[in-house]
Amino acid sequence: MKKEEAAAFKAHKAHFGPISKGLKDYVENHVLLYSRYLFTKSVMRVQYAYCTHCRKQHRPEEPLKHNSKATCPECKSTCVVKKSHVGRKFMKDSVYVVYYEKSIIDPSVITAKGFFVRRDYTGDYKEVTTLYRPSCSYVFEMGGKSTMFCTGYWDEHEWYPRKNIVSEYSFYKNGTPCYTSIDSIKEAVADTPFQYSTWEHYSDGNDMTKFFGLYSKYPCIEFLTKMGYQYFVHAKLEGRRTYDAIKWSGKTVDAVLRLSKKDFKQFKEWKPRITESDETGALTLRLYQLTLKDRNRPPLDELKAIASAVMGIFLGMKPMFKYQNVRACAAYIERQKRKNSRVFGSRANVVSMWKDYMQQCEALGLDLTRNEVVFPHNLYTAHESTTSQVKIKISEIEAQRIAKRVAELEQYRFEMDGYIIRPALSGDEIIKEGKALRHCVGGYAERHAKGETNIFMLRKVADPDQPYFTLELKDGKIKQAYGYQHQQPTGDLKALIETFKKLKVEKRSGQKINKRKEAVAV
Structure with missing residues (x-):
């Protein structure tokens, strides 16, 4: 860890105390309530049962069957019965838990910590304890001063800063149950600026860390939620389009919505709510903003119709x-x-x-x-x-770049049903492709050379040198597919391109490392 990072982590860590009684109670009596067992063994044909929760042994009144449920007479816990002599090689109960608390040095600041929690029954079942491995920690402070640190992949003692506040649920949802204590949030935000954040509207199925990080930076979330325009908050949290309709740094409702009081009143009367899934309503608001100075301003119903029609292309339309x-x-x-x-x-x-x-x-x-x-x-x-x-000229350097890119893109080569898809071999080939098919691919030669986009040729195997269709791949997607005079693929050819997309494009673009080694803290 660099010197500046070490100083930042020291300041971050100062907000936390030791593992609290509240966290332990939440884990033991809520999250891992299912991880209570009665291990049975027979001595001289007399059955005994040991409870892993209260750590007491008793003689059942009736014989207990393996994997059945029974109540411990000592602590009244509902337990799963396990025969002690049956193998327990993989018997581990693991969860990921996020727990909120107030900062121990600043009552206006709230904190959260994520733990990988495990109870390991593979050894002596009488010595099982609950082990907590810290995974990440958050400090939420108004003014956009929130910070996040996470542990290393292999070493829980090494901490690293994260530039953005993110949830770690995605690291564990490959099989490890994830839990967040809602009661801990209620207690943590009480008497802090975060009590006004309207967090309750966004707590469905997530750990709320991204929300509080966002609210600490953009308190206008309170305005948007209370006025019924939750779409924009959900979209911001989920990485969906907000169409630049919101000025997130705004301090008043007028500034946030980029509207005068008169215009806001008119729009609000027409559209009282923009709900989580109402993307049309969100774009209508943006179009309403863009038409403020129009002489013959379209009515709101017309703007809604336009929004529905151009929703998928609005970003492309902006120029x-x-x-x-x-x-x-x-x-x-x-x-x-x-x-x-x-x-x-x-x-x-x-x-x-x-x-x-x-x-x-x-x-x-x-x-x-x-x-x-x-x-x-x-x-x-x-x-x-x-x-x-347009006269397209490709320099010698660009030609060399395109030649080098052939090897880089060869992994996408695809052949099926008498057709082949392969990367462009040279700048000249791209130019000739555009001329032969009478479309504009020639203009993409420079961008292909720079790696800004990727041009592929679709050919018939029986006639590999004759231009047929041209494909553009960008950002893991097939952006365009054109034949002669911008003809679009249909029928079997369209099915071929879909297969190419699934087997080559999506498969390769989706290869991401998103798993951590699950180590257990002692």
Whole structure:
């Protein structure tokens, strides 16, 4: 650990005391309530039972059967019966527990600690104790000063800082039950700024660590929850789209929602709540914000309809708003999709081609202040024209980069049913591909060379040198697949690409190391 990290951990650690009685009680009497056993043995045909909870032995009134349940007469615990002579090689009860407490040095700060907890019955069942292995710790302080440290993969005594507050549930949900004490949260937040956080609305099935980390930085969460706009909080916690509708650093409702009091009142009357799953409502709010200065502002019902139509492409549309308002951009996309339905199978295809077209316009030095240039009457025809005008030149360095990338991307080579998918072999091949199929892949040569995207050729095995279809892979997804004049794959070819995606693309992009070795603290 570096000197600065060591100092930060010392300050972080100062907020914690030893394992508390409350944590032990929660583990013993709630989480591991099922981990109570009666081990039986017979001496001279007399059965005795030893309780692992109260550590007392008794003679059952009736013979106890292996794996049945029985009540210990000494401590009244419901226990599982185990014959002591039956093998216990894998008999371990393990859980992951998160427990909250107040800071011992600052009453306005709350803390949480995650423990890997185990009771090991593989040895002498009379000597079993509950073992706690610290896994991570959190300090939540208003003003965005929250911190998190976690232990090493192999050494519980080495602690490392985490840049962001995250839950460790994902490390243990591969088979280890995870628990968080809700009662400990209630006690910890009492008489602190966090008591107003509305955390109760977001405590379903998680350890709340990410929530408190977020609230310590963005207290506007309280506003959003109380006004019924919980969608944005859920989306922020879960990494979903908020469409930039919220100014998270805002101090007032008006500032947070980017609206005047008058506009907020109007929107709130129309949309009293934006619930967890109401993504359309969230985007409608953003479109309402974007149309504030429009002369002929669309009514809210129309904005809702636009939101439903463009939800999947809104991020791609944002550059359009530099040239036209929301209503005009949405209408343009719909017109182009209807005009060339064979070329544009979806609205996303229109946006993708428009972005390519704009890049080519900039390269050609066209006047982008003219509306007929930015939004041509027939986008497909205009794109064909600019594509033919752009001269694509690939430098020697870029050519070398593309050649090197062949080996890197060879792992994705795929052959099935008389077709083969392979990486582009050279810059010249990418250019010729675009010319032969009359689409814009040639413009991707430079980005392919830099590793910003990945271009693959789909060929017939019987005719491997003849361009057929071109694929673009980016961020573990197939972004585009086009044939001659932007023809989209159908039938068997579409099924082939889906199989390629499942067997090659998704399989490789999903290979992540997300497991820790489960060590037990003594």
